[in-house]
Amino acid sequence: xxxxxxxxxxxxxxxxxxxxxxxxxxxxxxxxxxxxxxxxxxxxxxxxxxxxxxxxxxxxxxxxxxxxxxxxxxxxxxxxxxxxxxxxxxxxxxxxxxxxxxxxxxxxxxxxxxxxxxxxxxxxxxxxxxxxxxxxxxxxxxxxxxxxxxxxxxxxxxxxxxxxxxxxxxxxxxxxxxxxxxxxxxxxxxxxxxxxxxxxxxxxxxxxxxxxxxxxxxxxxxxxxxxxxxxxxxxxxxxxxxxxxxxxxxxxxxxxxxxxxxxxxxxxxxxxxxxxxxxxxxxxxxxxxxxxxxxxxxxxxxxxxxxxxxxxxxxxxxxxxxxxxxxxxxxxxxxxxxxxxxxxxxxxxxxxxxxxxxxxxxxxxxxxxxxxxxxxxxxxxxxxxxxxxxxxxxxxxxxxxxxx
Amino acid sequence: xxxxxxxxxxxxxxxxxxxxxxxxxxxxxxxxxxxxxxxxxxxxxxxxxxxxxxxxxxxxxxxxxxxxxxxxxxxxxxxxxxxxxxxxxxxxxxxxxxxxxxxxxxxxxxxxxxxxxxxxxxxxxxxxxxxxxxxxxxxxxxxxxxxxxxxxxxxxxxxxxxxxxxxxxxxxxxxxxxxxxxxxxxxxxxxxxxxxxxxxxxxxxxxxxxxxxxxxxxxxxxxxxxxxxxxxxxxxxxxxxxxxxxxxxxxxxxxxxxxxxxxxxxxxxxxxxxxxxxxxxxxxxxxxxxxxxxxxxxxxxxx
Numbered sequence: 001x002x003x004x005x006x007x008x009x010x011x012x013x014x015x016x017x018x019x020x021x022x023x024x025x026x027x028x029x030x031x032x033x034x035x036x037x038x039x040x041x042x043x044x045x046x047x048x049x050x051x052x053x054x055x056x057x058x059x060x061x062x063x064x065x066x067x068x069x070x071x072x073x074x075x076x077x078x079x080x081x082x083x084x085x086x087x088x089x090x091x092x093x094x095x096x097x098x099x100x101x102x103x104x105x106x107x108x109x110x111x112x113x114x115x116x117x118x119x120x121x122x123x124x125x126x127x128x129x130x131x132x133x134x135x136x137x138x139x140x141x142x143x144x145x146x147x148x149x150x151x152x153x154x155x156x157x158x159x160x161x162x163x164x165x166x167x168x169x170x171x172x173x174x175x176x177x178x179x180x181x182x183x184x185x186x187x188x189x190x191x192x193x194x195x196x197x198x199x200x201x202x203x204x205x206x207x208x209x210x211x212x213x214x215x216x217x218x219x220x221x222x223x224x225x226x227x228x229x230x231x232x233x234x235x236x237x238x239x240x241x242x243x244x245x246x247x248x249x250x251x252x253x254x255x256x257x258x259x260x261x262x263x264x265x266x267x268x269x270x271x272x273x274x275x276x277x278x279x280x281x282x283x284x285x286x287x288x289x290x291x292x293x294x295x296x297x298x299x300x301x302x303x304x305x306x307x308x309x310x311x312x313x314x315x316x317x318x319x320x321x322x323x324x325x326x327x328x329x330x331x332x333x334x335x336x337x338x339x340x341x342x343x344x345x346x347x348x349x350x351x352x353x354x355x356x357x358x359x360x361x362x363x364x365x366x367x368x369x370x371x372x373x374x375x376x377x378x379x380x381x382x383x384x385x386x387x388x389x390x391x392x393x394x395x396x397x398x399x400x401x402x403x404x
Numbered sequence: 405x406x407x408x409x410x411x412x413x414x415x416x417x418x419x420x421x422x423x424x425x426x427x428x429x430x431x432x433x434x435x436x437x438x439x440x441x442x443x444x445x446x447x448x449x450x451x452x453x454x455x456x457x458x459x460x461x462x463x464x465x466x467x468x469x470x471x472x473x474x475x476x477x478x479x480x481x482x483x484x485x486x487x488x489x490x491x492x493x494x495x496x497x498x499x500x501x502x503x504x505x506x507x508x509x510x511x512x513x514x515x516x517x518x519x520x521x522x523x524x525x526x527x528x529x530x531x532x533x534x535x536x537x538x539x540x541x542x543x544x545x546x547x548x549x550x551x552x553x554x555x556x557x558x559x560x561x562x563x564x565x566x567x568x569x570x571x572x573x574x575x576x577x578x579x580x581x582x583x584x585x586x587x588x589x590x591x592x593x594x595x596x597x598x599x600x601x602x603x604x605x606x607x608x609x610x611x612x613x614x615x616x617x618x619x620x621x622x623x624x625x626x627x628x629x630x631x632x633x634x635x636x637x638x639x640x641x642x643x644x645x646x647x648x649x650x651x652x653x654x655x656x657x658x659x660x661x662x663x664x665x666x667x668x669x670x671x672x673x674x675x676x677x678x679x680x681x682x683x684x685x686x687x688x689x690x691x692x693x694x695x696x697x698x699x700x701x702x703x704x705x706x707x
Contacts, residue, residue: 027521049550234704236425243432250682252671253679345671358651379528398593398596
């Protein structure tokens with residue numbers, strides 16, 4: 001083969017590569033924007049777009065300092081040992097710009113201070129220049145902590161559901177009690193009813209049984225459909241295929257009323273049962289195809305060894321169908337975790353992540369820093385599950401590809 | 405499918421089936437019929453729907469809730485929007501998915517590229533709604549645009565656009581979110597179908613000098629048509645039931661109402677009408693349901 005074949009093929013395929021990469025970039029940018037925003041300080045989120053984090057960052061006052069002072073004091077402020085601007089003791093003598101102004105107007109070694117270029121003569125204009133310089137000096141000397149580029153404070157706010165005018169951690173440090181009436185500034189805040197922490201726990205409690213129950217019942221029923229004889233087998237199964245696409249909107253009100261009557265309204269048991277009911281048709285369909293595909297011989301030899309249906313089910317079917325159970329489990333788990341409508345109707349007293357996120361939406365768009373953090377908190381588990389078990393998820397999708 | 409090979413009591417199968425059948429009956433079958441019944445009653449389910457009739461205006465008697473569901477201006481908007489979603493989003497997702505599946509099949513980083521397109525399927529529709537609310541965000545005050553699209557518009561010297569509240573474009577903005585969400589689903593299934601094509605056929609066509617375009621349109625496309633049909637029907641159902649995206653992004657305001665959101669809005673305040681809308685929704689899915697059962701029967705006959 002010629003050595004250039006590989007390169008040649010690459011260039012011939014260039015349009016393909018370009019199209020794929022463009023689409024991938026377009027697909028990932030919205031999520032990336034949300035993620036980056038969730039890590040930015042709230043003031044930065046409010047005043048600039050998330051893409052500005054890729055630009056080199058300029059400290060407040062750095063430009064002014066470089067214009068007026070850096071020629072003598074140096075870029076780090078410590079070029080003149082006698083007037084080291086990175087020394088906190090020197091800088092703290094000028095906490096405000098008018099104090100600095102008086103100092104700068106005084107002559108220095110019988111010549112004027114600040115010659116190249118001179119400060120504006122008009123006092124207000126001079127103060128406007130000096131104010132950012134003071135801030136920058138404080139940054140240089142370490143009095144004023146450097147403005148962080150990234151922070152986890154939004155996540156703290158989202159976890160406890162804090163909507164103050166400063167962030168939760170700062171308010172706790174400063175003991176601002178008025179806005180903290182509902183909060184204790186300790187670990188118990190993580191379970192406050194308006195926070196994502198509590199919603200996370202609620203979602204876990206809701207999702208795990210809602211995943212296991214339908215699989216257990218579906219495995220039993222699927223075994224009967226696949227390996228047992230009974231009247232109406234085909235007919236019932238065809239009905240089941242139809243049931244898969246009944247919109248769940250059809251059942252909300254009757255079930256909600258039933259729950260009120262029997263005391264299941266707003267309980268976890270109620271939502272477990274509802275998700276089980278709606279997960280079953282698809283689960284049975286998928287499991288039956290898989291169990292029915294197991295080789296007939298293994299059942300025959302099990303029967304010759306004296307096994308009955310129950311032992312065959314427990315000892316043969318369950319272990320052999322683990323891949324199908326994994327596919328189904330992941331599918332159902334993601335479905336239940338991401339559901340909004342059912343949780344909103346049946347579990348409004350214990351908000352889950354999706355419901356809690358919608359509670360945090362501010363129609364004026366003033367709290368993107370919390371909302372982006374909260375949304376990302378709700379993605380963590382499904383993302384982990386998805387990337388860890390993508391193979392099983394895809395298999396579950398391919399096996400059925402119809403889901404109500 | 406194989407029949408029983410073990411001795412069994414007559415009741416044994418029903419012991420295995422009973423839990424599932426009972427739960428499905430209680431949670432799917434019974435409520436479906438109950439919903440149909442409730443759709444003929446008034447807002448508190450105490451009187452027949454005909455009490456909603458207004459003097460001097462056309463009255464459909466017991467079907468008055470359906471009168472609302474099919475003729476009320478809000479509902480007409482919702483029905484028209486769902487039709488738009490069907491016409492644009494279904495082909496949009498299927499074509500997008502097909503396009504990507506065919507392209508990705510030709511490169512080495514296929515699985516990574518497919519993961520990226522598929523990833524939105526892992527997150528909730530609510531989460532996707534938040535992500536895109538942020539992309540579409542418009543700053544109406546004096547501040548900088550922090551929404552990506554409006555920042556681009558401003559950088560290009562244009563005026564910012566209210567993507568979600570301008571009735572001329574907001575429906576399309578929402579559909580774009582739908583395509584972003586569902587294209588990965590279509591791609592995955594279509595990609596599996598393409599991988600399942602017999603390689604001899606494709607090779608033979610290449611040897612005979614077929615161009616890549618001919619290969620795609622005359623060989624691949626006809627062979628994966630059944631899969632395209634399955635994906636399309638699934639998408640039709642998904643689009644008919646579209647709810648979360650609209651709920652979280654516009655709440656159905658500014659002319660973006662859809663059937664499922666209207667149904668949810670009325671669920672407490674006017675149960676009768678809400679249930680009539682639900683029935684309309686299920687009637688729209690019935691053809692798909694029949695198609696699926698038919699397809700299933702055909703598969704069984706072939707097996």
